Amino acid sequence: MKRKLLPRIFITLLGAALILWGAGKIALGIIGEPEKAVITHIRREGGERTDIKPGRYTYNISYTFTLPDGKEINGFTKQIGDGVYRKADGTSTVQIRYLPGFPYFSALEKEVGMGAGPLVLIVVGGVLVFLMVRPTKVDNRRK
Numbered sequence: 001m002k003r004k005l006l007p008r009i010f011i012t013l014l015g016a017a018l019i020l021w022g023a024g025k026i027a028l029g030i031i032g033e034p035e036k037a038v039i040t041h042i043r044r045e046g047g048e049r050t051d052i053k054p055g056r057y058t059y060n061i062s063y064t065f066t067l068p069d070g071k072e073i074n075g076f077t078k079q080i081g082d083g084v085y086r087k088a089d090g091t092s093t094v095q096i097r098y099l100p101g102f103p104y105f106s107a108l109e110k111e112v113g114m115g116a117g118p119l120v121l122i123v124v125g126g127v128l129v130f131l132m133v134r135p136t137k138v139d140n141r142r143k
Contacts (some may be wrong), residue, residue: 015128022121029113032097037065039092075106
């Protein structure tokens with residue numbers, strides 16, 4: 001019985017994490033503080049993506065922003081783009097949002113708020129939780 005319970009607990013926790021992630025992105029759009037961040041590194045991950053459109057790559061973009069008290073916070077995001085070589089020159093900036101109480105939770109401003117991405121995360125997480133917490137039919141024939 002415990003072997004069947006462990007995957008259900010894991011999938012339920014995964015669903016709850018997806019719900020929290022989506023809700024966090026929406027919360028950043030509502031109560032997050034806007035700030036300019038300086039792009040510090042751009043790194044291409046892996047090889048060419050296997051999408052329909054050829055010549056696309058995944059980029060890991062690191063940024064740094066400064067809080068009003070002078071403390072510097074680092075963050076990162078992932079974006080999909082073409083194969084043009086990009087270099088962080090230390091002068092490029094992006095607009096981000098962060099939570100004042102926990103500034104390590106930050107994201108690009110264009111990725112937060114009520115959009116399709118966070119809503120899909122919440123719905124998928126909700127479906128996973130719903131499917132795992134509902135009671136299953138017990139087979140009484142094997143007694």
